[in-house]
Amino acid sequence: MYEAATPHISKEHREFLKKVKRKNVLIRVTQFALLIVFFATWEIVARYKIVDPFLVSQPSRMLKTMMILSQNGSLFMHIWVTLSETIIGFTLGTVIGMIIAILLWWSDFLSKVAEPYLVVLNSLPKIALGPIFIVWMGNGEAPIITMALAISLIVTIISLQTGFKEVDDEKIKLLKTFGATKMQILTKCILPASIPTIISAIKINIGLSWVGVITGEFLVSKAGLGYLIVYGGQIFKLDLVMTSVLILSILSALMYIFIVYLEKKLIRWR
Amino acid sequence: MNKIMVNLKDVSFNYHTLEGETEALKNISFDVYEGEFVGIIGPSGCGKSTLLSIISGLLKPSYGSVEVNGKIGYMLQKDHLFEWRNIWQNALLGLEIQKSLTEESKKYVEGLLVKYGLGEFKNHYPNQLSGGMRQRAALIRTLALKPDILLLDEAFSALDYQTRLAISDEVYKILKYEQKTAVIVTHDISEAISMCNRIVVLSNRPAHVKKIYDIVLTCEDRTPIGCRKAPEFREYFNSIWKELDVHV
Ligand SMILES: Nc1ncnc2c1ncn2[C@@H]1O[C@H](COP(=O)(O)OP(=O)(O)O)[C@@H](O)[C@H]1O
Numbered sequence: 193m194y195e196a197a198t199p200h201i202s203k204e205h206r207e208f209l210k211k212v213k214r215k216n217v218l219i220r221v222t223q224f225a226l227l228i229v230f231f232a233t234w235e236i237v238a239r240y241k242i243v244d245p246f247l248v249s250q251p252s253r254m255l256k257t258m259m260i261l262s263q264n265g266s267l268f269m270h271i272w273v274t275l276s277e278t279i280i281g282f283t284l285g286t287v288i289g290m291i292i293a294i295l296l297w298w299s300d301f302l303s304k305v306a307e308p309y310l311v312v313l314n315s316l317p318k319i320a321l322g323p324i325f326i327v328w329m330g331n332g333e334a335p336i337i338t339m340a341l342a343i344s345l346i347v348t349i350i351s352l353q354t355g356f357k358e359v360d361d362e363k364i365k366l367l368k369t370f371g372a373t374k375m376q377i378l379t380k381c382i383l384p385a386s387i388p389t390i391i392s393a394i395k396i397n398i399g400l401s402w403v404g405v406i407t408g409e410f411l412v413s414k415a416g417l418g419y420l421i422v423y424g425g426q427i428f429k430l431d432l433v434m435t436s437v438l439i440l441s442i443l444s445a446l447m448y449i450f451i452v453y454l455e456k457k458l459i460r461w462r
Numbered sequence: 463m464n465k466i467m468v469n470l471k472d473v474s475f476n477y478h479t480l481e482g483e484t485e486a487l488k489n490i491s492f493d494v495y496e497g498e499f500v501g502i503i504g505p506s507g508c509g510k511s512t513l514l515s516i517i518s519g520l521l522k523p524s525y526g527s528v529e530v531n532g533k534i535g536y537m538l539q540k541d542h543l544f545e546w547r548n549i550w551q552n553a554l555l556g557l558e559i560q561k562s563l564t565e566e567s568k569k570y571v572e573g574l575l576v577k578y579g580l581g582e583f584k585n586h587y588p589n590q591l592s593g594g595m596r597q598r599a600a601l602i603r604t605l606a607l608k609p610d611i612l613l614l615d616e617a618f619s620a621l622d623y624q625t626r627l628a629i630s631d632e633v634y635k636i637l638k639y640e641q642k643t644a645v646i647v648t649h650d651i652s653e654a655i656s657m658c659n660r661i662v663v664l665s666n667r668p669a670h671v672k673k674i675y676d677i678v679l680t681c682e683d684r685t686p687i688g689c690r691k692a693p694e695f696r697e698y699f700n701s702i703w704k705e706l707d708v709h710v
């Protein structure tokens with residue numbers, strides 16, 4: 193039975209809430225401390241030459257690299273290149289994947305026809321297509337975005353298709369008793385019921401798009417974080433490599449946080 | 463006699479799958495009159511849901527004819543409230559589908575929610591409500607379309623026993639108050655006797671009509687719970703039990 197939240201809280205319950213809160217604070221503090229300890233240790237072992245800073249770089253040198261790169265503006269240019277490629281690849285993968293999944297839901301015939309192709313394309317390592325994309329599209333951003341798209345598209349189609357199929361048949365029967373059209377079944381039931389599936393597909397897609405873009409940039413690029421990493425590796429500037437990796441992890445974390453926020457907004461009923 | 467709301471004449475139905483043909487219904491004939499509550503009882507898997515699908519027009523009979531005079535409302539086994547819609551939005555679902563959302567129809571639904579104790583829960587999501595309240599919300603979603611005939615397909619079987627007794631009593635009163643005709647599929651013999659004017663007993667698959675009971679109970683309080691005290695109750699129960707011929 194539903195009960196409205198009572199404004200009066202017993203002493204025992206207040207104690208309980210306090211305990212939970214204290215635990216959460218402790219978790220946050222420990223997480224933060226771990227990060228600081230990690231970077232501090234790194235800094236110290238590099239500074240006292242316990243490990244060779246030439247090989248592992250050093251937080252202070254990474255900071256300096258970041259400063260230099262941001263002063264001449266190239267840092268933001270590189271970040272922007274990678275970020276925009278990722279967002280475009282990710283958006284294309286999600287939107288096109290969703291459209292195809294809807295078409296396959298709509299037509300059982302199409303879905304049966306497509307099945308073996310999806311299976312094969314899904315198991316193919318998409319990176320193998322990289323050189324083909326480059327030959328076809330040149331060495332600009334197009335092959336990189338296509339790489340991100342190729343990596344995320346099939347997974348999106350398959351997971352959405354599975355999600356659509358898992359929607360309770362009885363819910364569809366209910367709509368049919370109201371005389372719903374196929375379009376109404378799609379918009380009133382299949383899509384909203386699949387929001388959790390769509391969100392989890394998006395989460396996976398973001399990760400995959402980063403993979404696609406960075407691999408793409410490894411193969412062919414004149415700018416971007418992937419380019420910095422490869423370039424830094426070639427001239428043995430580990431400072432540059434580590435800095436780029438650090439920025440990359442911060443960016444992907446931020447993007448993930450954004451999706452979790454979106455999830456909370458969209459799935460209020462839970 | 464009252465107006466005939468549903469007329470089934472020699473209805474048969476077969477399912478076709480790759481495994482073969484399943485005969486679900488065979489030569490089913492009976493009528494449902496206005497204001498009447500007809501119970502349908504039979505072994506599980508015999509074809510009861512199929513029969514309701516045919517009455518509602520979701521399936522066309524393979525043979526025979528179905529005539530329905532009035533608008534149908536269908537209540538499924540579970541409430542199937544959409545968990546991403548609040549109670550208000552759920553109640554309006556049918557109207558939305560049939561594109562008949564008007565100020566007037568909204569007012570009508572609002573009135574139903576208030577009348578049946580869900581007025582304060584309009585903005586709640588289904589998972590915040592008890593099983594009984596959810597069932598009531600599902601009933602209002604059906605009533606919103608002002609159906610003349612309600613088809614209930616084991617509508618209470620997902621509830622626990624106590625809730626089921628209470629809710630079937632409540633639904634009975636609501637349907638009587640709104641002057642509806644009802645076809646009630648159940649596997650609970652007591653529920654059928656307590657709610658219905660007539661009970662159609664179906665055989666094993668392919669279902670045909672084994673026997674039709676006219677239920678006449680002498681009780682002052684003609685509600686499902688009150689009726690269970692009627693002296694005839696046991697006799698009907700034993701007779702239907704024998705007719706169903708359950709072997710375990
Ligand atoms: N879509 C279907 N395709 C094939 N056979 C079905 C289908 N739906 C139901 N059946 C079969 O028809 C018979 C009657 O089903 P149903 O009407 O659901 O029975 P009941 O509601 O009485 O339990 C069952 O044997 C069931 O297996």
Ligand SMILES: [Mg+2]
Pocket residue numbers: 510511512615
């Ligand atoms: Mg059934």
